[in-house]
Amino acid sequence: MxxxxxxxxxxxxxxxxxxxxxxxxxxxxxxxxxxxxxxxxxxxxxxxxxxxxxxxxxxxxxxxxxxxxxxxxxxxxxxxxxxxxxxxxxxxxxxxxxxxxxxxxxxxxxxxxxxxxxxxxxxxxxxxxxxxxxxxxxxxxxxxxxxxxxxxxxxxxxxxxxxxxxxxxxxxxxxxxxxxxxxxxxxxxxxxxxxxxxxxxxxxxxxxxxxxxxxxxxxxxxxxxxxxxxxxxxxxxxxxxxxxxxxxxxxxxxxxxxxxxxxxxxxxxxxxxxxxxxxxxxxxxxxxxxxxxxxxxxxxxxxxxxxxxxxxxxxxxxxxxxxxxxxxxxxxxxxxDEVAVVRDAPDAIAAPTLRGAVTLTDVRFRYAPDAPATLDGVSVTLDAGRSVAITGPSGVGKSTFASLMLRLYDPESGTIRIDGHDLRALTIRSLRSQIGFVAQDPLILRGTIAENIALGAGRAVTPAQIADAARLADAHDFIMAQPQGYDTVVAERGATLSGGQRQRIAIARVALRDCPILILDEPTAGLDRASEEAVSAALWRLAQGRTTWLVTHDLALAAHADRVLVLDGGRIVEDGTPQDLMRAGGRFAALRARQQGDAAGPVSARGLPRAVAI
Structure with missing residues (x-):
């Protein structure tokens, strides 16, 4: 220099x-x-x-x-x-x-x-x-x-x-x-x-x-x-x-x-x-x-x-x-001066009210130019109002589905359409406003429980609407048990709440948004059995009438979906209803039998005693 x-x-x-x-x-x-x-x-x-x-x-x-x-x-x-x-x-x-x-x-x-x-x-x-x-x-x-x-x-x-x-x-x-x-x-x-x-x-x-x-x-x-x-x-x-x-x-x-x-x-x-x-x-x-x-x-x-x-x-x-x-x-x-890789096209339009019919056509994606393909020519169609579970081994691209649907990334090639609209032809804000997202680690900010539920609603909401959303998520009772109820201030990242409680607040938040499409990314991972059951019940109540993409390792949760996709090597290796895949005796059936056997024993699917898993 x-x-x-x-x-x-x-x-x-x-x-x-x-x-x-x-x-x-x-x-x-x-x-x-x-x-x-x-x-x-x-x-x-x-x-x-x-x-x-x-x-x-x-x-x-x-x-x-x-x-x-x-x-x-x-x-x-x-x-x-x-x-x-x-x-x-x-x-x-x-x-x-x-x-x-x-x-x-x-x-x-x-x-x-x-x-x-x-x-x-x-x-x-x-x-x-x-x-x-x-x-x-x-x-x-x-x-x-x-x-x-x-x-x-x-x-x-x-x-x-x-x-x-x-x-x-x-x-x-x-x-x-x-x-x-x-x-x-x-x-x-x-x-x-x-x-x-x-x-x-x-x-x-x-x-x-x-x-x-x-x-x-x-x-x-x-x-x-x-x-x-x-x-x-x-x-x-x-x-x-x-x-x-x-x-x-x-x-x-x-x-x-x-x-x-x-x-x-x-x-x-x-x-x-x-x-x-x-x-x-x-x-x-x-x-x-x-x-x-x-x-x-x-x-x-x-x-x-x-x-x-x-x-x-x-x-x-x-x-x-x-x-x-x-x-x-x-x-x-x-x-x-940093330019966002994923951004609105110059001629992008606001998304109309979506029904939720999703079509992926020959979608290819990799996280880096020299990295192996995470998704390699995936094509799938899901009718509006139906639910699909995406499962398979770790690292095969399950969560990538969620990221692509939300346009957190764009595919390297191929197209993703909702109701016939290419996602890249829609403005990002209008697209995401019609998709509800529940992550494994939900976003909980320091503030009251009511404020956290209302976060991202996109409109003014009343205390009654917040309470109705919490009831759908099976969160109302534990919220009312808090010192100030809905006005209780939670710590940063929800440190004063259990994992199941944080997840149910996230579900209530999505319920309040009233979106036609749901994306659930490992929503029950890391929860104890009681919390897992409560969250699962709340999720399926929330999913009624909505197009739902469920990314999960929990095959018991996946078995409630209308359809299951088993992903491996960046490709869909099994596709069908849970009952059809169980009868076929393929990978889904083998993994389901293994999880059921692990659940009956003292050791979890990850090989750690449940009482000491971190």
């Missing part, structure tokens, strides 16, 4: 971020213009601040000491200069305040909108992306990186912009007063700029790696907390702590290294500022003695010179923050 030579090149991420965020700023053009006006006005006040003192030294002091008289009384001129100085300081403070508040409001509004869009975008990205990404890192980008941009916009970018404007103004005034002395005074600036560029490149690279490492830390901690039950059960605390500590120590060392570089640059600026002041003091005094400039002019030079070096000093001070902001912004923009 080539090394940059200037500010825009040393922090290319900032330019890319600003370009990407420009559409978000357009609605705030008026406030931005007002804030910029305030900043320019504050800069002009900053330029004017030393001038009252110049008039005091050049006009008031000599007159009071018996020098040449002025048109105004010395005391009057002194009062005017003091009043002017006070007015300049007050106006500078007012304009600076207005500019800071204005930019802060715009920055916060823009980045709040960015965070909201980023959250929506993350939810819309395809499952293939989420399979590659780490949840903790995505959370870090959504919360930490956007927060870093918010903070930097006010605490670093705005002061630096103001300082640059002051720098340009003061250099112009100094050149106007005495260009030769100005060039001598500014001679250390090229050295300062060169030093700052070299340090910024290193700080930027360190900050970029540090943000990436912090994303990894967030991912590790999120994954550990999400799986804390298994972590503790398997005694993995020490191993995971070592992994986390190693990354944490790397992050600490990178942070210290960045601080050293930033502090070294700041001190270099202080030294070169002192050199510039010494040059001005020496040659400026000679100019005063030779009568080329007045003592007030020299005062302006010294005052301006201290302010002129301030942007470079602040660049050194804020360079680490700007570098971190660039790294954070690049990570945010990279997510915003």
């Amino acid at each position: 080539s090394r940059p030579d200037n500010l825009s090149d040393s922090l290319p991420g900032l330019r890319r971020v600003m370009t990407r965020l420009t559409p978000y700023m357009r609605p705030h053009r008026v406030m931005l213009a007002g804030s910029m006006t305030g900043l320019i006005a504050a800069t002009l006040m900053k330029l004017a601040e030393p001038w009252p003192l110049k008039f005091v030294i050049d006009a008031v002091v000599p007159t009071a000491a018996g020098g040449a008289a002025t048109t105004l009384d010395p005391m009057t001129l002194l009062a005017l200069c003091a009043g002017a100085l006070l007015a300049i300081v007050v106006l500078k403070a007012l304009f600076s305040y207005l500019a800071t508040i204005g930019f802060a409001l715009v920055g916060n509004r823009v980045l709040t909108a960015v965070r909201a869009d980023l959250f929506r975008h993350l939810q819309a990205l395809s499952l293939g992306f989420h399979a590659r990404a780490r949840a903790g890192d995505l959370t870090m980008r959504l919360i930490g990186d956007v927060g870093m941009l918010k903070e930097t916009a006010v605490t670093a970018a705005l002061p630096l912009l103001a300082s640059v404007m002051v720098l340009v103004g003061m250099v112009g005034v100094m050149l106007w007063l005495d260009w030769q002395l100005a060039l001598l005074a500014l001679s250390p600036l090229p050295i300062l700029w060169f030093m700052s560029q070299r340090a910024t490149v290193k700080i930027r690279d360190i900050s970029r790696k540090q943000r990436k490492r912090q994303g990894e830390l967030a991912a590790t901690s999120t994954e550990t907390m999400a799986g804390i039950r298994s972590v503790q059960a398997l005694g993995l605390e020490a191993s995971l702590s070592r992994v986390f500590s190693g990354s944490n120590d790397d992050d600490m060392r990178a942070g210290v290294k960045g601080k050293k570089l930033s502090a070294g640059l700041e001190r270099s600026v202080d030294v070169l500022t002192g050199i510039g002041l010494a040059i001005v003091l020496w040659f400026g005094t000679l100019q005063v003695l030779n009568g080329r400039i007045t003592p007030g002019d020299l005062l302006i030079f010294v005052s301006y010179l201290k302010q002129t070096f301030r942007p470079v000093r602040e660049y050194a001070k804020y360079t680490a923050r700007l570098a971190k902001a660039a790294a954070a912004g690049e990570r945010v923009v990279a997510l915003l």
Whole structure:
């Protein structure tokens, strides 16, 4: 990677971020213009601040000491200069305040909108992306990186912009007063700029790696907390702590290294500022003695010179923050620019009210280009209102059926149609709004039970409707047994509920949606016998009159379906009613007999005693 030579090149991420965020700023053009006006006005006040003192030294002091008289009384001129100085300081403070508040409001509004869009975008990205990404890192980008941009916009970018404007103004005034002395005074600036560029490149690279490492830390901690039950059960605390500590120590060392570089640059600026002041003091005094400039002019030079070096000093001070902001912004923009593989076609239409007749024609699918086919030329038709169970060994593509029906993925080739409509010709939102989905691990958010049941209903629902859905799911009795009934707050991921209770809340949620198509993906997996029976009964009540696709290893549950598909090697190897397949004595019959035998004994189908299965 080539090394940059200037500010825009040393922090290319900032330019890319600003370009990407420009559409978000357009609605705030008026406030931005007002804030910029305030900043320019504050800069002009900053330029004017030393001038009252110049008039005091050049006009008031000599007159009071018996020098040449002025048109105004010395005391009057002194009062005017003091009043002017006070007015300049007050106006500078007012304009600076207005500019800071204005930019802060715009920055916060823009980045709040960015965070909201980023959250929506993350939810819309395809499952293939989420399979590659780490949840903790995505959370870090959504919360930490956007927060870093918010903070930097006010605490670093705005002061630096103001300082640059002051720098340009003061250099112009100094050149106007005495260009030769100005060039001598500014001679250390090229050295300062060169030093700052070299340090910024290193700080930027360190900050970029540090943000990436912090994303990894967030991912590790999120994954550990999400799986804390298994972590503790398997005694993995020490191993995971070592992994986390190693990354944490790397992050600490990178942070210290960045601080050293930033502090070294700041001190270099202080030294070169002192050199510039010494040059001005020496040659400026000679100019005063030779009568080329007045003592007030020299005062302006010294005052301006201290302010002129301030942007470079602040660049050194804020360079680490700007570098971190660039790294954070690049990570945010990279997510915003991520394109969903599964998305609406340009000519997609909203799905009409569906009956639920499903046809798969020669469907082929693989999860990666170099992976074996998960489904290999599958064709099947299911009439509206009927139920089909898809079963077979693990890893043969049963759940892929559910993902394809929901358009979480698109097939590599072949078509899937509902009521004759190719799924890719329908908008994703309108399709999914007519499909009810019950997963093995249902989504339970922190909130009340009523809120969780109403989640995704797509319309306003009454407490009576929520209770009716819960009764259909056989959930009403255990809900009413909770401390506050339907208003009981459940923990994150439903940790305060049993597996069967979580599943019945999910069933009630789908019942409330009233969809013509149901997809049930291992809905009874991991449940005890009593919960399994309750959930199974609720599922079949829910399935009445609906087209139902049931993905399951539980052949007792599959036996209640109108039809069973046995999948193996990416193909359908058996297809028929449960009774026909049992009479045929094929794979379904063999697996069913084995499960019945396992259920009668002390050992489960997975080979673990039921009492200790995790």
